[in-house]
Amino acid sequence: MPEHVIEIVDLCKSLGGKQVLNRLCLQVRRGETFVIIGRSGTGKSVTLKHIIGLMKPDSGTCTVFGTEMGKATRAEAETVRRRIGYLFQSGALLASMNVEDNVALPLREIERMPEDQVLRTVREKLDLVDLDKVELKMPSELSGGMRKRVGLARAISRNPELVLYDEPTSGLDPIGTAAIDELILSMKKKLKVTQIVVTHDMASARRIADRIGLLYDGRIYFTGTPADLDETTDVVVHQFVHGEVAGPMTEKSGETKRYRRQRPPTPPPAPPTPHPAPAPEKQDFPPPA
Amino acid sequence: MIFRYANQMVASIEGIGHTLILLTRTLLWIPWLWRKRAETVAQMATCAFGGFPVAMIVGMFSGMVLALQSGYTLQKWGQEELIAIVVPASMVREMGPVMTGFILAGLVGSTMAAEVGTMNVSEEIEALEVMSINPVYFLALPRIVALALVAPLLTIYVDLIGIFGGAFVGDRILNLSYTTYMKHTLDTLELKDIYSGLLKALVFGTLISSVGVSQGMRARGGAEGVGKATMRTVVISFVYILIFDYILTWMVYQ
Numbered sequence A: 001m002p003e004h005v006i007e008i009v010d011l012c013k014s015l016g017g018k019q020v021l022n023r024l025c026l027q028v029r030r031g032e033t034f035v036i037i038g039r040s041g042t043g044k045s046v047t048l049k050h051i052i053g054l055m056k057p058d059s060g061t062c063t064v065f066g067t068e069m070g071k072a073t074r075a076e077a078e079t080v081r082r083r084i085g086y087l088f089q090s091g092a093l094l095a096s097m098n099v100e101d102n103v104a105l106p107l108r109e110i111e112r113m114p115e116d117q118v119l120r121t122v123r124e125k126l127d128l129v130d131l132d133k134v135e136l137k138m139p140s141e142l143s144g145g146m147r148k149r150v151g152l153a154r155a156i157s158r159n160p161e162l163v164l165y166d167e168p169t170s171g172l173d174p175i176g177t178a179a180i181d182e183l184i185l186s187m188k189k190k191l192k193v194t195q196i197v198v199t200h201d202m203a204s205a206r207r208i209a210d211r212i213g214l215l216y217d218g219r220i221y222f223t224g225t226p227a228d229l230d231e232t233t234d235v236v237v238h239q240f241v242h243g244e245v246a247g248p249m250t251e252k253s254g255e256t257k258r259y260r261r262q263r264p265p266t267p268p269p270a271p272p273t274p275h276p277a278p279a280p281e282k283q284d285f286p287p288p289a
Numbered sequence B: 001m002i003f004r005y006a007n008q009m010v011a012s013i014e015g016i017g018h019t020l021i022l023l024t025r026t027l028l029w030i031p032w033l034w035r036k037r038a039e040t041v042a043q044m045a046t047c048a049f050g051g052f053p054v055a056m057i058v059g060m061f062s063g064m065v066l067a068l069q070s071g072y073t074l075q076k077w078g079q080e081e082l083i084a085i086v087v088p089a090s091m092v093r094e095m096g097p098v099m100t101g102f103i104l105a106g107l108v109g110s111t112m113a114a115e116v117g118t119m120n121v122s123e124e125i126e127a128l129e130v131m132s133i134n135p136v137y138f139l140a141l142p143r144i145v146a147l148a149l150v151a152p153l154l155t156i157y158v159d160l161i162g163i164f165g166g167a168f169v170g171d172r173i174l175n176l177s178y179t180t181y182m183k184h185t186l187d188t189l190e191l192k193d194i195y196s197g198l199l200k201a202l203v204f205g206t207l208i209s210s211v212g213v214s215q216g217m218r219a220r221g222g223a224e225g226v227g228k229a230t231m232r233t234v235v236i237s238f239v240y241i242l243i244f245d246y247i248l249t250w251m252v253y254q
């Protein structure tokens, strides 16, 4: 078995006349939880869509479970997709079906499971995402956060080996966020699932990530463990992690300089703490009792 | 100006291509139709019940106006009895399938485009792909088969009502009794007229649903894109119905 579940090499993609991904490289190991962070509109969702094969690269390759998704035939891509769970940013529930049918859809259509087993699985997955008594509701009757969680239940209904989450906790309250974080952690521990999580929530990123990658300027600008992220003196990473308005990320694109990663032996001149933005520790909250 | 027309031309050829590819793929999925039987029957029910009331009015007035027009002309030679030949033949061969096609394009084809288009712009079709559920099998197959089957049924209904409409005008205005009318109808109507009409209906139904679903699948850019897809479905379906009506008539009667 190959060490890397996902191997992206020099992925380029233009959309609507804009170079969204520019020679992006990314490797994700088996069993790892990799968190992608980055500003809105930098191409996080686009990256996930390349991994699942919904978008084809302009150039470069994206290999998942040993299959190159850009060149795969439909049948090959479907074989790979059966092993992947995907949570859409919008949830993407089928509006014409109730919650139960939505979650059961892949089980009924593709796995062709017997009906009692389908219902048991649906119940179990909805429990996992902390939803109760919603089976017969239509997606339009649910709140945004509930729709997201139903989408999550559907994504994990087939017990995938790899799960891609596009902002699983956006629109959730702190308790719901913690529950989803727990879910992601337990998927890693109990089921050894490989996971990629796109998120804007730095606190939950720190909690769940084995490694964090910052998407900036069309590529993965920085990768490292949560600890690396705090230690780095890179100005771009620093600006993002601490949510500062002024900095290289917000400069006019024409003037963007290349900031190099550097780790000088002496402590950096800019002190990391006295920033007006809330320190990450404050965003942390204890898990629900 | 010329450039704009050239662009539109390319776009419409693309659209034809997309529709044809979708139709071919759907036909390849026919062996799996059994799995989608419930969905197909549900779609058929929606198509049929949606179409019935309008079809009744359209069928009735088509038959009546045919009888009235030909009746006035034939009256000059004292041949108004001939409407019992003209009206049923025109209804069964032409008016029935074409009018049904128009009704279905406006009622059902547009609905299909809106439905599938909305699914498309809200990432639902991508969600199907991600679950490795083929959207052709899941969305196109039941819809296209349902309309292909409903169109001939609805045509028979429109034919019957149209023929009755002709008889009604004959009885009220042209002094032609129902029995004479029925006798002429049964004597002269050929099997070929009936099956050519039903063949047309089958083709129209297939085309309308293929156009609707393929336009929906190509819809881009939110609610506006869905609206455009709906409008295009109706216009394109009307054009296809008229073109294929000519082609099929020529093929059957040459």
Ligand SMILES: Nc1ncnc2c1ncn2[C@@H]1O[C@H](COP(=O)(O)OP(=O)(O)OP(=O)(O)O)[C@@H](O)[C@H]1O
Pocket: A015, A016, A018, A020, A038, A039, A040, A041, A042, A043, A044, A045, A046, A047, A089
């Ligand atoms: N189908 C598309 N057609 C044209 N442009 C697109 C398309 N999808 C994405 N884009 C563009 O690609 C860029 C990246 O989009 P993407 O959705 O990946 O951002 P994101 O990083 O997920 O942002 P967010 O955090 O807000 O979800 C955006 O500038 C967007 O305008």
Ligand SMILES: [Mg+2]
Pocket: A044, A045, A046, A089, A166
């Ligand atoms: Mg996104």
